[in-house]
Amino acid sequence: MLFSSPAFFVFFGLYFLLHLLLPLRYRLALIIFGSAVFYGYWNPWYVWIPFAFIFIAYQGATWMMRVPEGAPRRRRMVAVIAIVLAPLLLVKYTGFVYNDVLGPLLAFGGRIDAWPLPLGISFITFTLIAYVADVYTGRYQLERNPAMLSGLVLFFPHLIAGPILRPAELLPQLHQPRPGMPPLAFFAVALFTWGLVKKLVFADSVAESVDRVFAPDAGAAITAAEYLLAIYGFALQIFCDFSGYTDMALGTALLLGVKLPVNFRRPYSSDSIVAFWRRWHITLSRWLRDYLYIPLGGNRLGYPRQVFNLFVTMALGGLWHGANWTFVLWGVAHGIGIGFVHTLRRVPALRGLSRMPRPVLVLLTFHFVAALWILFRAPDIGTAWRVARGPFVAPWGDLAAFVTTNAFVLGLLAVFFVVHRWDNYQTIRLAVGRLPAAVLMPVIAIAWVLAIAVSQGSSAKFIYFDF
DSSP states (O other): OOTTSHHHHHHHHHHHHHHHHSOGGGHHHHHHHHHHHHHHTTOGGGTHHHHHHHHHHHHHHHHHTTSOTTHHHHHHHHHHHHHHHHHHHHHHHHHHIIIIIIHHHHTOOSOOOOOOOOTTHHHHHHHHHHHHHHHHHTSSOOOOOHHHHHHHHHOHHHHTTOOOOOHHHHHHHHHSOOOSSOTTHHHHHHHHHHHHHIIIIIIHHHHHHHHHHHSTTOOTTOOHHHHHHHHHHHHHHHHHHHHHHHHHHHHHHHHTTOOOOOOOSOGGGOSSHHHHHHHSSHHHHHHHIIIIIHHHTTTTTOHHHHHHHHHHHHHHHHHHHOSSHHHHHHHHHHHHHHHHHHHHHHOGGGGGGGGSOHHHHHHHHHHHHHHHHHHHHOSSHHHHHHHHHHHHHSOOOOHHHHHHHTHHHHHHHHHHHHHGGGOSHHHHHHHHHHSOHHHHHHHHHHHHHHHHHHHTTOOOOOGGGGO
């Protein structure tokens, strides 16, 4: 059930009506039941999966806290996290390890087919690991009510593709639900609408130009201009698709009286790769920092070890996105980029490179990120290499015909890069606060009509549903 689909609007209309009518004491039950319906819409046979994860984490954290602090509790914490993580590792990485790691090294025969990945399993796993770890470190108390933990994981706006939540970001709001229509209802609708436009008008509209170039069987007919359009187009697509989902998730949650954490802050305006990862998929970056980078030692063990920890963290972050060498290389390259930026700031002879004019740094950072998106999007390393070298070796062809054929997509790219600097929640909230309802509501209505007209009533699956 996509946020941008008619089925979701029917579901949410019924859910929101019950949300307003039912007494507050039934709010948690409504979240659990409604979210189970939302999750089961794709495949009702998989509804048991998040409940099984929740049961394991709830019982595991309770078992962990029954022993004194120190080594016994630490051992139990490691065991619980390993059990929670095991299904994800088994389903997502068994085929990759056998086919692409051990197979070539040990000359195994045959191949293992990839298992179907249940929706949201990565986000569910990361949310529950955060819960177990935060209970262990004392950042959040042990939850005595398993229904509350179910609400944390199942709350449908974030269930499938995040944001990745910490216990303290949602559980207190579930313990003290807000009655009635939320005061930020207009802002919530405007935020959802902006996400809908980013998804249907921008992301889905450039998808065809990207898919054609990145297809493994794309022939020599692809021109250099088409390669460039696909590279820049995917930079637009991945951002508008994922941040559009997040905008819709945050808007939906706000209508239900719940505030979810911000996940994007104009990442393509970053002046370094370090800044980029503080603005892109923020909840994942913080998760990797707090539950992987810092436990590895962070920056406490000297600069060489800090760079190594960054490298490992980003490599594993890349692998989290997919069981493919392209994702591993994508993560490794980002780790190298982050380490390079830290080195520039530490070595006096190189500091001048980090003091270039900010527009130059933003341009360099964006092109570094866009070049690495090739690895993220390509189905294999061979395709990634073909696309990366395409703008330099392919013929340019008839540029006038290219512009005519791709005028709409090129226009979207131009509009996107012009307005990106204002793509933040403060801008939307300020506009909602200053515009009278007589102006705001027609603007929102026009945006919906535009989105539906451009998409012709259909929507592609969100990219991050695959992760």
